[in-house]
Amino acid sequence: MKAVVFQGANEPLEIRDVDRPACEENGVVVETEACGICRSDWHAWQGDWDWIGLMPTPGLIFGHEPVGRVVEVGDGVERFSEGDLVTNPFNLSxxxxxxxREGRANICExxxxxxxxxFQQGAFAEEYxxxxxxxxxVTVPESVDPAEVxxxxxxFATAFHGIAHRVDVTPGDWVAVHGCGGVGLSAVHIASALGGNVIAVDVVPEKLELARELGAIETVDSERVDDVPQxxxxxxxxxxxxxVSIDALGIAETIQNSINSLGKGGQHLQIGMTTSEEGGDVSVPVDTMVTDEREFYGSYGMPPNEYDEIFRMMDGGKIDPGKIVTETCALEEVPDVMDRLGEYDTMGIPVCTEF
Structure with missing residues (x-):
């Protein structure tokens, strides 16, 4: 089968013929119908995140936002059968x-x-x-277009888990989203659906315009103001x-701007992961956080049990993840899209749909 194969940090990604994956006793093999192309893939390609123990090796297949149909089922699997349309969180538990056991499988030990x-290949391949x-x-409703989810x-899942389950967004709350890439636009859409008054912050006017379409009622072009928090x-x-203020980018400036945008008792939600420039460490205004009783939360993926909430909101017309999918491509084009992620030259969520 064909797959996009990692050759080393900053080395060109290659399209190769590789062996189809083996099916474990308690696992399945899925034929890929769609897979999002995520900035996390780009981070790993660049050699980021060794400070958290993530060091991809040559031969790896990226891709962790998949949807597909089960084509092989291990003898120990009880809930799924060949032909089922499925997805899964990236952090497998x-x-x-x-x-x-507490329903927080996204932070499984x-x-x-x-x-x-x-030992857990991704979905930039014909099968995974x-x-x-x-x-x-997770079973995907047959009424849903795979590319939309x-x-x-x-x-989208990380933003949903963070906004719906980590911080408290209630109707009428003011919510700032710093960074309007794929995860940031997802956060805008979700916070708006939950009744928040969303302020979107970015440097690209087109992304701010899309943020308005997804529910933001105000926008801030951070290149046009002297003081973003003010x-x-x-x-x-x-x-x-x-x-509530959300950093969806992971650089020191936006993290600090997010925290400094909060009022007393406000909640900061960190979704963006840092690059090698920060190396996982960013200074924060600790004394102000203490005296204002501001809170700091993280969101890492989403447990499988929360997917039904998203599907119910989709079915009720409250959210539409498909609005954030702004580009589709074939497997052979994934390396080019990954390269453009480094230039911040993509809008929303690009998805590979041809394998």
Whole structure:
């Protein structure tokens, strides 16, 4: 089968013929119908994240936002059959640790990141394997276009989990989203659907325009203002600051701007992961966070049990992840799209749909 294969940090990605994946006893093999092309793939390609123990090796197949049909089922799998339309979170869990048993499988003690380690290949390929299928697979409604939910494995799901389950967004709250890439636009759309008054922040006018289409009621072009936090606060009542602020980019400037946009008692949600420039460490205004009782939250993927919430909201017309999919491509074009991610030359979520 054909796959996009990693050759080393910053080395060209290659389209190669590789062996189809083996089916484990408790796993399945899925024929890929769509897979989102995520900035996390780009980070790994660049050699980022060694500070958290992520060091991809040559021969790896990226791709962790898949949708497809089951074509082979292990003898130990009970809940899924050949022909099922499925997706899965990128952080595959074992279902047995205390976090899994508490419904927080996204932070499983034995989590395996799909498409980032050689023993769990990703979905930039004609087929991909999923371990512990009964624990990790999620049935996708047949009424849903696979391309529309290809971002659920990472970007849309991470934003949804963070906004709906980590912080408290209630109708009428002011919510700032710093960075309007795929995950940021997802956050805009979700926060708006939950009743938040969303302020979107970015440097690209076209992304801010798309943010408005997805529900933002105000926007801030950070290249046109001297003080981003003050510009954000200016839209809130008595310039008191936002109730929830989200960093969806992962660079020091946007993280600090996000925290400094908060009002007293506000909540900062960190979704973006850092690059090699920050190396995982960013200074934050600790004393202000203490005296204002601001809170800092992280969001890492989403457990399988929360997918039904997204599908119900989609069915009810409250959210439409497909609006954030702005580009589709063939498998052979994935390396080019990945390259453009480094130039921030993509809008929304690009999805590979031809394998």
């Amino acid at each position: 074992d279902g047995t640790c205390p976090h899994c 034995k989590s395996v990141p799909m498409g980032f380690v050689p 394997p999923v371990r512990n299928a009964d624990q990790n697979l 290809a971002g659920l494995g990472c970007r 510009a954000v606060k200016g839209y809130t009542e008595r310039s008191r600051g936002v109730d």
